[in-house]
Amino acid sequence: MEQINFVDLKKQFKELENEIVNSVSGVLESGQYILGPLVEEIEDKLSLYANVNNVVTVSSGTDALFVSLHALGIGPGSKVYIPSFTYTATAEVIALVGAEPVFVDVTSRSFNISCKDLEEKIEKYRPTKDMPSAIIAVDLFGLPAKYDRLNDIANRYNLSLISDAAQSFGASIGNKKVGKLAPITTTSFYPTKPLSCCGDGGAIFTDNDDLAQILRSVRTHGISDNPYENIRIGTNARFDAIQAAILLKKLTIFDQELEKRKNVAAIYNQELDQIVETPMAIDGVYSAWAHYTIKTKKRDKLKMYLSDANIPSMIYYPKPMHDQIAYKKYSNGDNLKISTGLCQEVLSLPMHPYLSEEQVIYITEKIKKFLD
Template sequence: MSIPMVDLKGQYNSIKEEICQGLLDVLESSQFILGPQGRALEREIAAYCGVRHAFGVASGTDALHLALLAAGIGAGDEVITTAFTFIATAEAIAYVGAKPVFVDIDPATFNIDVSKIEDALTPRTRAILPVHLFGQPADLESLARLCDKHNLKMIEDCAQSFGAAYGERMTGSWGDLGCFSFFPSKNLGCYGDGGMIVTDDDQLAENIQMLRNHGSRERYYHAVVGYNSRLDDMQATILRTKMKYIDTYNRLRRENAGHYSSRLDGSGVTVPFVSGDGTHVFHQYTIRVKDREKIQKALTAQGIASAIYYPVPLHQQEVFAADCAGVSLPVTEQVAKEVLSLPMYPELKEEQIDTICRTLLAAL
């Protein structure tokens, strides 16, 4: 039995008629950029997240980049974030001329350890950029208090957490700005690149609106140097179709995570911790194991996919070596040696999970 990490084709087939009709409607309308589908998606996502504004952009990386620019982060500033994430988080900080300052993670959630942040603050610190890794919200209440105390911006990296909540509020709505990715494999994914920025702040919203569209409030009149970063209507109609099912998709992910954990708990495998403070949406189901290479090899031999997110933390990447000389993040470094992500998607069947777990336990 071959089991992929994600089954995009299976999901497409289940909603194929709706997707194709939506795409045909856009083609017939011939409105492709900043058109009605994009505007409708922005309204729907703003309402879903509980904020006043949402702006479609070209990618999740662009969402982070433009959010930092809109918040006034620039050369000489420092932004505190996690080293246990995809490089786009720190790339966006570097794009604006600021310095990413990495702190360690919580060993249970893999999210930024809030207790480590104050020691990393300097007079140059302007913002905190938490990542809701693998679909589990960071400790947003504590982060919000910390930002208020030190007059810092909070920009949420929600690339892996669409549909997740902390308390009664959705991820993306706690910070000054929230940044989403619609990369195809995400919980809410399009069929190409795409992203979204959400905010409750009217001034930040105006900044984003200009920055994504060549610095323009009105066509051919440019107030600032902007960018060409707009979510097209073809992708927007795909996302609007999938939005109808996102809560069902995330519920199925949580159910699949429960099946995994019930079979693996007590086996020597550390299963994902689920904080009682938020709703985990399991973008990935990531375990910790001591003999990762052996287990991954056994899974591969049976046609079962697995992945390592992320084998080299950002503070140990060559690109950040000069700024991170002497930086030690012991929890991050240990976790990076032990994590292994197993197949996770709404269409995953319980019998497939049984096969994966039997293979994994036999390898142990």
């Protein structure tokens, strides 16, 4: 049996090698390396894919969040409610714009923000009236958060809602794809994400045309239509043409890859159902399966056992954000016990479209043997 990789970018490259090499070479010959026609083409294709009016590509998923907060005027005095069980980028951009992150617990089954705790935290730490504030929901491991309730809460408390879909591009709720589930959605094209570049990249999705114009301006130093007229403070978060060329090729097989991820998850589910806690399934909610994450109290020993059998696994995440040194000062001493507990139990297993059934079965057999 072939070696099992946690993700397998080399195999994906082999699938598309000629197309990718030719299109990158086309960019090199064109002399247009930053923004330009290929960046516009991928923005159009992504906007068609997600059925959203505007897509603004940027240089990473982190910049997608940063540019969004900045464009919304979130800054000193603003509060931004986020789940504590997430990747650091969700929290750091809030501090970078000078706003205050308010950590909210997640639900133990979905790993996503708890709407109940969110309302409690909004009531406890009221958003400042004269400063715009926001919620950033994260679609952890590829599963969309509860956007029907989140949109309702955001409207009731007059908060902007951003969906951090770094891990969930390609997922959907019913017939609405990620990108359309919240007024602003950000994603990442980091190499291990479901749709990825061969480098850094990201995008922002919104149906709001006025906001899209501001996002484009912030992405390039706050310019107006005139590149030497700066009408607001911006940054450099531009997307480059080589990554756009690669993304255009990868998008052609993206739906097939999502289907393959779904099949891998189905085998894991079937084999591990009664053995460990498998990821939550919700009727009508389709995950992008960025990660397949189980829960077990014997997590650390299982991880070591799998490693001895040459099966890689990862702990996403070993520490909740409110316990990280950089963010402790924002934690208000709140007891976010589900986020804290999950960090002791979660284990992400190999997940990518090119895992064979034989490999997945081999992994599950090892897990069963260990837990027996």
